[in-house]
Amino acid sequence: MQELRDLARKLFQERKIDALLGYECDRRGVRPAFVKAADECDRLIFDQRCVHNLAAYLSPRRSHVVALGRLAVVIKSCDARAVAGLIRENQLKREDVVLIGVRCGGVVLNPDEPGELESRNTAPRCVGCEQREPALADHIVGEPKTAPAGNQDRDARLSEIESMNLDERLGLWVDLLSRCTRCHACRQVCPMCFCERCVADKTLPAWIESSPHSRGNFAWHLTRALHLAGRCVDCGECERACPAEIPLGLLNRKAARIVSARYGYTVTDDPSKPAPIGTYRLDDGQEFME
Amino acid sequence: MSKRRFLSKPDLGPFVLDLIGSGARVIAPVRRLERGRDFIEYRQVRDPNDIVLGGPLPVRPLKEIVFPPTETLFRWRQAKSLIEIEESPTSFEETVIVGATPCDAAALEIVDHVMGWDYKDELWFGRRQATAVLAVACTQCDESCFCTAVGLSPQSTRGADWFLTPSKEGFEIEVLTPKGELLLERHDTRCPEASGSPAARASQVADKVQANLKMQPGKIRSWLERHFEDPLWKDIALRCHGCGACAFSCPACHCFDIMDEPEGMEGGSRRRNWDACQPALFTLHGSGHNPRKDQTARFRQRIMHKFNIYPARFGEVLCSGCGRCIRVCAAGMDLIGILSEIGHRAEEAESAL
16 A cells, blocks of 8 residues: 555656546545545555446546546556557557556455455456456556455356346346436446447437337447447446446446457457457458348 | 324235225335345335335435336327327326335425426326325434435434334334325224324434434535535546436436437327436537536536525425435445535634634
């Protein structure tokens, strides 16, 4: 922790940054921190409650964050995939941001969860994670960590749904999506949902009905899942943010499975590796045209 | 002149079945498991065993029963120049809420002001009329609850037709309104006169809630009136993602959008949908101009509406202290922290005079 605070202070003192995005304790747990001066750096913390993917704040559409000036941001190795995504898709220049990588041994599901990290409360996405520190970072801080414990099969439910027949699957999603009120928390917390004007906000014509009925909700969530196919960094923020507790990650992980099977591509923290959604290859399969 | 009655624990199930049998839709807190955690939500019940009374606060507020996230205002059909309009009905099926939390019940009355102000909202009041609210005293709270700071309490009976206080053997019932009397008449035999002195109401919960936040809404309002342009807003709003989770989880937020949706070539429906002031789209003009240009302006609006504008017009804050906005926020926006900070600044401003 001291290492992180000292580094942050040094970056301010050397005028390398104007503001730093990290984590701080609040009344209930941990929340994102916006540090604006060297003497505020002692607020910074990092522990297993730092679940937030701060890359969402790096989107150029956050005008009030952009106005802070040159930023440093604290990232875990999973967050690095989102930063890489922003660089890959020309939303961010690598040299415009200072990346402070923290060594991470897994996080809990929610930032207000008390107690130590155990296999019981480890976020499912951390189980099996092999990256303790982000390769993309300019600086790495923190004690060496071991891989998170736990043996939950996070894709068990996905496989279970895949084995259902069409009617059962439809029934399940009609029920789950009936709870969606279209608050768009899933989109707003998503680091890869950076469109200047989201298709769901367009009214002339309204491609996606804004009404939270089945028709509108299916159109919204499936369109979003398709637009994130091969782009979703699997940070789980959409699920965490959903006030209706809809397991949205299932849609994204299903899309990731398809992208992986079809294009042999998995989302990576290497910004130079092109993603299928933005790539044209002469040997791309075209059987759907036959 | 409220009446005191009693409903025993074994009689709760049969009472609910009586309600359903009489043709009423019964909505109650039920348990749901998702992502390995279980939580409570208000749902229509058919089996009384599903009902969880006195558990944690339902994740979403009661308002959606009276004010659905989407509803049809009217349908139209068009054939050449002939347009037919089919209005939506403004009378609704009888609904009984069994186990509303005091904060959710009170919020309905708070919102009544605006729904009956410059026009009488037929859909809101139609459903309000058809809905009996049986609220139950809160027996637990967490660090996000602050009903006592806005003049309510875990035992507040506001907005309830019946108020249930749990005891060892069942529930003591206070019948509070003519609608409640009517309901009692129909279910008189299940609910005998309560004997003895009124059930003691636990004050521990209220004490805990009070420890979360103490504030004087008048002082908050007076600070807000004088600090529209304050650097505080910029600081607070930085972490806000600009979604509608807080507004849609709020029992008192009531903003809506109206949309026409074609259904086929011959007609369509005009609907009203929940809307929220934090997304940029809320105030985006057709010209492309947005008077609330950034999150700072949008978040300030949320606080101003609840704690300055609404009290100025209707004499009370637009908040029942349920704390859902705090619990659902992915970015850790904390209304209790924000109100404490404003309260603190208000005190400072006062002592500087």
